[in-house]
Amino acid sequence: MLKEQSIESRELKTTEYKADLVVTGGGLAGVCCAITAAREGIKVILVQDRPVLGGNSSSEVRLWVLGATSHMGNNNRWAREGGVIDEIMTENIWRNPEGNPLIYDTILLEKVTSEPNITLLLNTAAFEVHKSNADTIESVTAFCSQNSTLYHLKAPLFCDASGDGVVGFLAGAAFRMGAESESEFGEKFAPTKEYGELLGHSLYFYTKDTGRPVKFVPPAYALKDITEIPRYKRINAQAQGCQFWWLEYGGRLDTVHDTEAIKWELWKVVYGIWNYIKNSGEFPEAETMTLEWVGQIPGKRESRRFEGDYMLCQQDIVEQRTHKDAVAFGGWSIDLHPADGVFSEKPACNQWHSKGVYQIPFRSMYSHNIGNLLLAGRIISATHVAFGSSRVMGTSACAAQAAGMAAVLCTRHHVQPRALLQEELMQELQVALVRNGQYIPQLVPADHQDLVKRATITTSSEYVLRTLQPDGGTIKLDASMGQMLPLKSGKIPAVTVFAEVQEDTGLVVSLRTSSRQVHHTPDVILQELTVPVIRGSQELTFDFDVLLPEDNYIFLCFMKNPLIGLKSSSERVSGVLTVFNKTNPAVSNYGAQVPTEDIGVEAFEFWCPERRPAGKNLALHIPAGIALFGAEQVRNGINRPTHQPNIWLAAAEDADPTLTLSWQEKQTIHEIELVFDTDFDHPMENVIYHHPETAMPFCVTSFVLCNDKKEEVLKVTDNHQSLHRIKLAAPLQTSSLTIHLKGTHGGTPPGLFAIRCY
Known part of the structure; x- marks a missing residue:
């Protein structure tokens, strides 16, 4: 028994922790930063003021994780973020294709608690900062409400990933x-005061059908008159969760200190909407439905943005500018919302896409006046306009991985973040990021330590694309479609397709490519043909007389004609896919982007893939073949399709695909890294969507590694991840290393983006 006499006062229990890095904020940015740093050997304290990890993606808010793929609704092919966030999303698909937010929570918690170098403090809010001098943080004090404990956290480096930037503040x-005003950065899309300067919060709800009548009596605070919401006619009984992303409020308020007031207003709206669905009589299908969950905290979009040595701006996004210190990338549209949110008469958002993904420089990821403070998540150094793109969680996680790796190098070299701008250190940072799965567009850092660079590579076979069998259904040209094919510069090979024609007509074929290798927008027409076709089945061969100016993808576009169907193929191949000129209003894709005034964005068409099981390739025959899937691809430093496939594929008929x-x-090998194809075109939304697959069809299922004596060094089964970093228990002495690939999850030609040895 504990019994204490009354005294004048007491102090809370205080615990002190020391580490190499303190990360404040356990959203996806903080999680990816902490895991990245911890895996490289430094000690990390991760401080999260909520009981779960994941921030806006967690079961507390339930927003889907998105980034450059934009629901597959833009021209950013193979643009899903890599590294730790890819590992998380791929694992979530494997375990949780239904999109259960509670299962997703467990995956995040498992990933963090599996790292021995991370000390995790949940339900712990940082509230005080101590500095050793004007530009250096010495420690942070935080309080855990669940165990009534103060934590005094000391480290040479801090990363603020808290969303509101509490430590930085x-x-x-x-x-x-x-x-910012248009004049400060020359951003033509800068909003007016009338539109508003801040994006608001959103709060979601889930429903379920009970199979029997359920009544609903609204709470007294529910919004009484639903017509106060100008967009109330968008309400439907089937939508739930972040499909109601437009239930937004608070952009005219202080989105830090007025959050509780904003939450109450959103609760009023949510319960008012459900009352409208249940009791207005306009939704008879809702008679048996009930509320299953309503968010207790809102998902925040915008508050503080901190100033680094560089502020990302609109032109960086639209023009895909290059930066010597590029460490991450983005690709979501410039997505700004009216400050009045759900009560605004204006459209719920203004989304303007760029033709491709853009670099994020390291200079935007640390404070320019606090020397040991890294920035991660939505608070990185960006203008309000650029923030409209960089704020989304996939992009935030991608950049946060760079912050985590930067902390590793700062620790290793005893320097502060700004010092990493030195050419040698920046190259070390970029190489380390690529080795950990990061993709940095328009950059291939030289990795001089990789033993594969000086190895002789042989394979059992190499895939050559000659035929995709016409064994699928017919794709009717109700919309224009294009087959993307990678080619070297020069003559374009003849291609045969298989048509089903309802009546005599003409087929317009447009041969296109991209104006720049860094994007996949078919904005250059090389040649157009109008081919007469007659009723019935027929083969159509196209032999173009133009040259492809540089290595790139071509788009063999068949323009809309509902009288014509083209045979599809069940065969799928890494780096080869079809795209369609359709619409996706969910991401402001109406077939083409056409600004009505000069707001600094480009006009272009959208050509986007369809989700599996749709989105099949065209059946085709290419007598000359496309031989761009050779062994040299595994050491070119690019670990996903870009302007070329960048993958070694074995021939489909190869019974034992091997690469040696x-x-x-003899070499001494301590670590082996393998990169497989988990379809970086798939956005892998973690909630709402129900995915038909648990593993991507292109991903190798199992593999075996053997030494020069043909002895098994390692065997992995049930593989579904992109990146395997294999740290050998004992150094391997061998003059050769052979990998045997054992099939894929979709029966596709097996292959590797990369193999690296150190």
């Missing part, structure tokens, strides 16, 4: 709230 780091690395002398 308390430390005196320079920040901004609200929109050989050296003239």
